[in-house]
Amino acid sequence: MMTELNSTSSTSSTSSKSSNWQTLCQKDDLVKYSGVCALLNDEQQVAIFLIDDDNALTISNWDPAGKANVLYRGLIGDDNGEVFVASPLYKERFSLTSGRCLDDDSLSVTTYQTRIEQGQVQVRV
């Protein structure tokens, strides 16, 4: 399983240079003020949050504190306007825009540029 993962991951980073938008799902798949999880390049887990009626933000789904793929199941909220998800495991908050952990400077997650085009949810790769 893992060897397969590693080999595909190297192809993905080469293709990332072309900087395309990849469609992950339909807008209907998203849940307002909440998260869903999708596979990017059919292997990387990303968490997509619909933060109001029209805008989605995407981060990696791996919780570096809890060490599990769970961030999409966290609660979202804002800290003085900074939109975050709180990990469902140990409650560390990660900014959905910068990926920074608001509770522990040493932690962060990857963020992905996201847009909704004609009902399709796309991230930049």
Added chain:
Amino acid sequence: MSTSDLSQSKQNIVVVGNGMVGHHFVEQLSQFDGYNITVLSAESRLAYDRVHLSEYFSGKTADDLALTTPENYQQLGVNFELDAKVTQIDKAAKTVTTESGDTFSYDKLVLATGSYAFVPPIPGKDREHCLVYRTIDDLDAIQASANTGKVGVVVGGGLLGLEAANALKELGLDTHVVEFAPQLMGVQLDQAGGLLLKNKIESLGVTVHTEKATNVIVDGDDCVHKMEFADGSHLETDLILFSAGIRPYDNLAREFDLTLGERGGIVVNNQCQTSDDDIYAIGECALWNNFIYGLVAPGYSMAKVAASHIIGGEDKFTGADMSTKLKLMGVEVGSIGDAHAKTAGAQCYTYQNDRDNVYKKMVVSQDGKTLLGAVLVGDTSEYDALLQYALNGIELPENPDALILPSSGEKPTLGVDSLPDTATICSCLNVTKGDIIAAVDAGATDVGTIKSDTKATTGCGGCAALLKTVADNEFAKRGLEVKKDICSHFVYSRTELFHIVKAEKIKTFDELVSKHGKGMGCEICKPAVASILASVYNDYILEDDHLHLQDTNDTYLGNMQKDGTYSVVPRMPGGEVTPDKLIVIGEVAKEYNLYTKVTGGQRIDLFGARVEQLPAIWKRLIDAGMETGHAYGKSLRTVKSCVGSTWCRYGVQDSMSMAIFLEERYKGLRSPHKIKFAVSGCTRECAEAQSKDIGVIATENGWNLYVSGNGGMKPRHGDLFATDLDDATLIKYIDRYLMFYVRTADRLQRTSVWLENLEGGLEYMQKVVKDDHLGINDELENQMDAVVATYQCEWKTTVDSPEKLKRFRQFVNSDKQDVNIQFVDEREQIRPATLTEKAEQGLLIDTVNITEVEPA
């Protein structure tokens, strides 16, 4: 000295060693202009947190442990060289030279070379897989070695040795500790404490061998090594870690003629100067008053003193307290001051409880007035208070032993008012009570501000509770209201929000936050409001409007476990279950390969269900007549019971029927925190009802009602609320009591804490519930009736709704499974694979994700 004409040109300060203390010195001095700081480090990386080194094995990376970065040093204007071991000092020319031949001149030289692990001169000590525990490189070597072996031995049963043993155990090795002395942690503990610690550690699966001197290490028969001991016995192992003490890195001082102590260590005065005025020594290489401090806090004080002296300040190093509190493999251990009662005339009080494995000793002065030292094993809850008594010489209460006896009634409490302003609150960063008062005087109105102003709690964090008590006390003295706002989105407490929701008939979070709050909400206020809305309206919690408010446990109707899987707990009122249902549970567990365990609440837990498996599992259970157990909710959990008069020869009432009735009535009630009940069939109290939020105990004449008991973290015996009640009155009282709690408690406040904080306490509640003191009993009962009438099994509603089931997909665009969820077998069932086991299978998702990071 001609300092006056040097004032324009900067002084050259050279720091040898960039460990924790060397780094702290740099941080201190770089705040001042006029110094050109150069750091020479023998290691290949800048300073990192050695104190938390072991966390490297539980997933922290070298970057996580780093105390600084090259960029940070550049910003501070600090020059540094890595892999630059200093090999020569020329005191006359005032220069130092590194191994590679680079020379640096200094005005002041600071030696912060720390120490190295001492390896006893045992023949065979240099064999492969014989390692020490000091640097990140050491840990890399240990990890590599552990991957190829099965057994690990730590030589040395001190504080560090036990920490190392824990690491070996976590790495999956069969772990042994070999100690030369008759007991563990001989420096900090006395014999009885050491013995108890040994028992506890052995029960955790680490074998401890005391009084063993190793003669020689040779080739093993089954393992890599064989250790032969002086008493003729031997032990085979694949990996040996030496942790037999530390020795100061004083070689430079030795070779270049600075005064050393008899047994090593660079002699320093109160300003941390060595025998050469322009050379300082700080941290673990320095010998002050014939003593080397092997802890980081005294090192930090020395760094501060040296920096102060260089800029012309007057700080002095006057020794440091070596008291410690820590958790070793989950065992709490504390040692204060004169633990071995060496002071003349000292007297001891000891408390030993072999059943719970707790040992406590106080050492007091001859006149019984002051505390000289203490040893705590198994329970360190009194550490903070005892340390304050010892450090500040506060006079002990009349019966000092009450301080360590299990609380039987009144325990003398140490009021924070009795602490002098000089009392140290945070010993890592040396913050005193006076510093906290100064921060409050300077305008701090919450604990967060005090923390950032004083840096208290930012070291080991052990002082957080004490800091809060001191701060709250200062706020109260100044008439500052201790803020009860639920979070930054609402300026209301939970109780106030409850009233607003009810009075204005607000039905959604969006409506509440737009009318009475601001922003999007957060992980604090959203679940709290969800709970209030549920208590008032009892809607289906996965309604679109409510869905995003719930914690993951409520959203997915299961308790999330550490690997992201969920547990499945069907309700079993009163712990009663038919064989047919039990068979279905067994079949489901078998089909989905779920770990199966009987819980403390008399029902069955199935662990390890993936989110996408939950609906099918629950459908099977519901079809067999079961329903959700709300094990995930802040709501009624279980009503524990004994079989009562139906079967038991002592029973006086039918406790089973009552338990089932109560569980059916209150199941699904959302509340500020979880609620547990129990019903016992006679005063023998087998269901342990007095430790529950609501406890019911049968009497000849009816039922006794106990309230606000608690097990858990802070046990509390329930209060007897009413006696000899008939069935109907019992239910009425419980309705009223619970609904009043639901309305007025803070978020996440159990009934025990709620009652203790309620003005008027038990008597007030008795007036409200029994005498209708507030005239609201009808309303409370109606509200409870409404909740009972609108009950639905959330899982049934969910499995019947295709739309809601869409949430239970791992990926919206794939049917794959989360590859990070991995199980291994243990005692014929599954358990989650540990990080190490995943790493062995080549499965470290962590790295996969991190390497994909493109700088944002």
